[in-house]
Amino acid sequence: MKQRLVYENQDFIFAENIGHPRVMKQVVLRLQRLMKHLDVDKHITPHSFRHTHTSLLIEAGAGVKEIQERLGHSDINTTMNIYAHMTKNIEEKTFRKFSELTKGLL
Numbered sequence: 001m002k003q004r005l006v007y008e009n010q011d012f013i014f015a016e017n018i019g020h021p022r023v024m025k026q027v028v029l030r031l032q033r034l035m036k037h038l039d040v041d042k043h044i045t046p047h048s049f050r051h052t053h054t055s056l057l058i059e060a061g062a063g064v065k066e067i068q069e070r071l072g073h074s075d076i077n078t079t080m081n082i083y084a085h086m087t088k089n090i091e092e093k094t095f096r097k098f099s100e101l102t103k104g105l106l
Contacts, residue, residue, distance in 0.1 A: 014026075059086075
């Protein structure tokens with residue numbers, strides 16, 4: 001990224017040395033080679049890391065609005081439709097924690 005001739009103000013996750021975005025097929029092939037070399041027998045794509053990242057954010061308690069902005073979804077419903085099952089799990093955990101905290105108050 002030293003030279004960034006064309007894409008001066010961009011922050012690509014996968015980029016060539018001169019700042020151009022790397023072709024996704026190259027990234028996929030490299031990941032497949034790495035997985036084979038590490039003897040990992042799972043189908044993992046670069047997009048899998050996006051879902052893992054989001055899952056970790058949800059588990060850490062990040063808000064849906066912040067996650068939507070981070071993922072670049074223009075509509076919060078997109079985020080909710082994809083990750084609603086995870087937020088329901090968090091809501092259940094929150095409910096249980098709150099119940100435990102208030103158990104002795106009544």
